[in-house]
Amino acid sequence: MENYNPLIIQRADPYIYKHTDGYYYFSASVPAYNLIELRRSKTISGLAHAMPRTIWRKHATGTGxxxxxxxxxxxxxxxxxxxxxxxxxxTTEFDANGMFQHRMYVIECDATDPMETEDNWVEKGRVQTPLDTFALDATVFEHQEHLYYVWAQKDPEIFGNTNIYIAEMENPWTLKTTPFMLTKPEYEWETQIFAVNEGPAILHRNGKFFLTFSGSATDENYCMGMLYADEDSDLLDPASWTKVDHPVFTSDVEHDLLGPGHNSFTVSEDGQKDLLVYHIRNYADIKGDPLYDPNRHTMIQEFSYDTDGFPVFGSPVQFTDLSN
Structure with a gap:
């Protein structure tokens, strides 16, 4: 795999999915936060130059x-x-808890080619959860013919901004079971400036499910934590999950690789290597709210496993000089 980093500049919250058609599909937050775009390529490095296709645009401001x-x-x-x-x-205004007012939504496309046209995408609406509070960063995964939904949400009764929850789904836009909380910000490394657990990602390897997530503010404090559960356990039971008490992927301050997080996982072109996808900044002096600084860049790197079958992510890789 050609290793160019950053893979894609100014794309935060990156997600890469390799489909059975041999294409890698890429989605991420765009700096203007005003639309959803996809890009695809037969190679990971090709995503850097692939033409983005807008598949959905935000509703007109003031329309709800x-x-x-x-x-x-x-x-x-x-x-x-x-x-x-x-x-x-x-709205961009905060609610009574001092939080943004996000909720979670889903769009659907039944065409073979999801890149074909915006018209193929249909709004399925909001994914309703018992709490009507700030919610974001949903992901889904399938196991033993069950579809699971994992996301971050604010509970006003719990310290911090967001916790991470899991539920089974009736269909891809409706929850079937009562949500259960899997983790809340409790350690020092999760509570720097903001107490946050967000950006969950699922990795199924070596007889276990690994759930990574991101904690603390989205500046140089941002880092990744991890939970794990046996694949044969009841994944809806919080007791099945064990939380690692330390971060598993952190900033490399010496090389200005700061705030790695909001990760996802994919595989190499030959299917033999597991790859960590994440975003990062290369400077700490951020003017204003870090959320509105566009320079979170998509990164990708191979990782390994220890003798117990647990992922070892190492440190963020250094930027490649693409000018040569």
């Missing part, structure tokens, strides 16, 4: 839901159809 701050779209293929999960707000 989904009209502001479109965040973290993820493309998935479930039961023969394409789905993109994303978060959106109706």
């Amino acid at each position: 839901e989904e009209s502001e701050l479109i965040w973290a779209p993820e493309i998935h293929f479930v039961n023969g159809k394409w789905y993109v999960y994303y978060a959106a707000a109706h």
Whole structure:
């Protein structure tokens, strides 16, 4: 695999999915937070030069839901159809808890080619959860003919901004079971400036499910944590999951590789290597709110496993000089 980093500049919250058609599909937050775009390529490095295709645009400002701050779209293929999960707000103002006002939504495409046209994508609406609060960063995964939904959400009764929850789904836009909380910000490395657990990602390897997530503010403090569960356990039971008490992927301050997080996983072209996808900044002096600084860049790197079958992510790889 050609290793160019950053793979794609100014794309935060990156998600790469390799489909059975041999293409890699890429989705991420765009700096203007105003639309959802996809790009695809037969190679990972080709994603850097692939032409983006806009598949959905935010509703007109002032028209209600989904009209502001479109965040973290993820493309998935479930039961023969394409789905993109994303978060959106109706305003840029904060709510009574001092939070943005995002909720989670999904669009569906039943065409073979999800890149063909915007018209192929249909809004399935909001994914309803018992709490009507700030919610974002949904992902889905399938196991033993069950579809699971994992996301981050604010509970006003719990310290911090967001916790991570899991539920089974009735269909790709409706929950079937009561959500259960899997993790909340509790350690020092999760509570720098903001107490956050967000951006969950699922890796199924070596008889286990690994759930990575991101904690703390989205500056140089941002880092990745991890939970794990046996694949044969009840994944809806919080007791099945064990939380690692330390971060598993952090900033490399010496090389200005700062705030790695909001990751996803994919595989190499030959299917033999597991790859970590994440975003990062290369400077700490951010003017204003880090959320509105566009320079979070998509990175990708191979990782290994220890003798117990647990992933070892190492450190962020250094930037490649693409000018040569």
